[in-house]
Amino acid sequence: MKLKRKRLITDVLIIGGGTAGCFCAMTIAENSNLDVMIVEKAHIKRSGCLAAGVNALNAYIAPNETPESFVDYVKNDSEGIIREDLVYSIAKRLNRVIKRIERLGLPILKDQNGNYVQRGKRSIKINGENIKPILAEAVLTQDRITVLNKVNMIDYLKKEDKIIGGLGFALEENVVYEIYAKAVICATGGASGIYRPNNPEFSKHKMWYCPFNTGAGYAMGIRAGAEMTTFEMRFIALRCKDTIAPTGTIAQGIETYQVNSKGEPYVNKYGESSTATRLYATVKENEIGNGPCFLKTKGIKEEHEKELFKAYLNMAPSQTLKWIETNSGPASENVEIEGTEPYIVGGHTGSGYWVDTNRKTTLKGLYAIGDVSGGSPKKYVTGCFAEGEIAAFSVIEYVQDRQIQMLEEDEVETKLKEINRFFKNSDSPYSIGEIESAMQKIMDEYAGGISARYGYNEAKLKVADERIDQLFKLCYQLKATDMHELLFIYEILDRLYICKVLIQHLLARRETRWKAYQENLDYPQKDDNKFLKYVNSRYENGKIKILFRDLVGRDEFYEHSNQKR
Amino acid sequence: MNFMSIRIKKDKCISCGKCLKVCPGNLLYKDEDGKAFIRYPEECWGCTACLKECPAEAIQYYLGTDIGGQGGYLYISRDKEYLNWHIVDKNGRKKTIQINKQESNKY
Structure with a gap:
């Protein structure tokens, strides 16, 4: 099988047409003349977390609450490890984005006086069965937004230290897309399928988080050298x-x-x-x-x-x-x-890209929003909307006067060869499914999965690390016979990268900060003296480098240039 | 295989391809006769997007026995602003729950 190359150019490339990506695209289109392209792995009408629907908006500022009290709640529930600047910027936008989605057609329950009916302190009642089609329609009515469905992105295109686009392959045609843009926004969602699930047999995908969110956005960022934060704060539902x-x-x-x-x-x-x-x-x-x-x-x-x-x-x-x-x-x-089994998901806990207050990552030209963006737990659906807006306004400014840059021909050909090798591999000793099960079993037993009651220690993590390395080698031997199998292979590769980073984060936090989410059995106590810090990491020359960063306050405007590299 | 997450009734399928489009896992394909089928049943999340999209009521959703399925299933028919959820229990008795798309949940 031979893959054909197709080259596309746009102003802003958004990877992932979910909650954050759709809202971001709409905001850019309504406030600028920029062309926006959303690349979506499935079809935007029913893709990702909201495919089946959602039945409440869980981040809302009630009449007797304030954005400040919302930040206090998130900080307390997260044992102090949040980016207050990020959570605060979300909190201030929550009720406005709720009005916006209501105008787009989402039914929200109201009392006789026209006030929202609350479900708990920070939650309101809706009929969210149709929320994804509502978002999709709002996006598709904008002339300046193009949606490329059924295309799976696998890597950023990078020139020196700048992200200039993305590379992916189609699922319904034998095509590799090379997409260049003045700015790229990662909105792929988080990662499920890292640990052995509750129902490992026939119903293996009857899980909490969308099983098709396999962490591509994290993995692309890790490989490109972006700084990541708080992977060790896993989410377990x-x-x-x-x-x-x-x-x-x-x-x-x-x-x-x-x-x-x-x-x-x-x-x-x-x-x-x-x-x-x-x-x-x-x-x-x-x-x-x-x-x-x-x-x-x-x-x-x-x-x-x-x-x-x-x-x-x-x-x-x-x-x-x-x-x-x-x-x-x-x-x-x-x-x-x-x-459930543990997931890595920045919309519920804090795992994801290390971003500035505008949601710029540490790589030039790259933003991250929604579940893939770190430091702001409990953003949920409306927090993802808010982040979509925040990044949109920053991107509109950022792309002014910027030019499209492209890779040299031989660099693209090299990348194409990396993909094509999976079609050329001679028969692998193991099937794609066997490698996936092996990865999930290792993480389950040695990195705090369900069977270990979520606990782990350093000795076990070191076994996990070694065995994940062995799986990398086996994964590169896998053979694809069609585009869907190629997708399965990349979904495993991406998760192996996430496993590597996750293990290093779990090792680095030598305390127990969050019961079950991060329970280090060597250090069963919380240690505020040493670990009231973010655990961050960067992948450099094949190694994961851990960095500890100081907490950021709610009134700070955090920029990457403030930090020593 | 009797434990599929969804079963597509071949005689009812009109080959429109709408279910292939919306599956968030891209799991549905067409067979040699142009009829839809699920190529990777164990990969199904259970979102029922395909049932909602199907104009021919050709798709049924099941629970695997590993999560307590007893042989019941559900299918969906649409009627303007309503989704009618038809649930058939293990003894073949049908219960229909009608939901107005514009009406919010009470919980």
Whole structure:
């Protein structure tokens, strides 16, 4: 099989047509005359995290709250390790982006006075089943935005220390795209599929985070030498058992609580209730023999049950199917809960690119927004919208008077050869699926996955590191027979890079900052004297270099030039 | 294979290709007769985007037995502003839940 080359040119290239990418593209188009190209791995109508829908907007400033109190909450829930400048800039925009998505057609529940009905302190109720088609339509009505669907980006194009475009391949034609732009915005989403999942067999992709977000944006940045932050703050979701459907809908929607098999509430035994504690407590209760654990729903009114059936159909239909096909429901049975495998996702925890206050990465010409951007946990859907806007206004200024630059012919040919080798490889001793399972098993057992109850120590991490290196070699021997298999191979390669960086971050934080998310069994205590810092990293000459950086305050305007390299 | 995440009824499929387009995992392909099929069933996330897109109600969504599936399934029909979710339980009894797209969730 021979791949053809196609060259495209645009002003702004956005990689990923999801929550952040769509909002960013719309903002650029509405506020400038720039041409924008969104490159999307699937189809923007139903791609990524929001494919099935979402049933609440979880970052909202309620009438009795302020952007400042929002930052305080995120800081407290994240044990102090956040970029306050980033979270604050999001907080100040949240309610404006909510108005904007409402104008685009998202139904939001209101009371008789026209005020949003809250679901918990920072959350409002919506019908988000159709949110992705709404975003897609808003993008497609803009003449200056081009969407390239079914194209998977694999690397940035870099000239000296500047990002000048991206390289990717199509899934429905045998074509490699070389796309040049004055600025590139990475909005690919985070990474799932690094650890062995809850349901490792047939239902392996019935998981919390979108299984098709395999961390391409992180991996491209790592390979290009961008600085990354806080990978060690993994995210582990507390979910309904088996279907891995959300628990917040029940916990906040009908205001219930977690009980063990004896019917006892248990979370407060393990400290103040926080996102991490509710998960950690559930893991511990199972460990000491008090499992299974549940959300207490038995006895709720039938009308509540009916509403829950609907709410789940609007975002995680598996849960409603499971209830009804077994003639059950939350009114007659408590809902069993469990923790998921760890994910790397900057929209929930802090893992991602190290960016300045405008979301510029440490590489010239490259921005990062949404789940792939680090330092600002709990941004969720509306925080991703806000970041899309922030980057858009900065990009409009940045690209003024800039010229398109291109790579030399031989440099592009070299890159093409790297891709083509996967078609030329003679038969590999292992299948693509076997390499993926091996990676997930190593991470599960040696880097704090479900089977290790999320804990790890240095001795185990060193085994993981060595074995991930072995898998790199095997991965390069894999053979692709079509574009889809080529995609599978790159998805594994990208995750192997993420594993390498993640392991170094976990090693570097010699304390336990977050229960379950980052639990270093060699150092089971929190150590504020040494580790009230960001753990950052850069990939240089085949090695991962760790850097510790000082915390950034909420009123600071952080620029990369302020820092010693 | 009986444990597919989705099953596409070949006799109902009208070969329009809409499901191929929207699958976030690009998992659907056309067979020699031009009918849609899922090439990698274990890669399915369960988002049901393909069911919502299909104009012929040809796609059913199942739970694998490894996560408690008992042989039930769901399919979707559209009626202007409504999505009708038809859920068939393990005994073949059907329950339909109608959802207005413009109406917000209560939870």
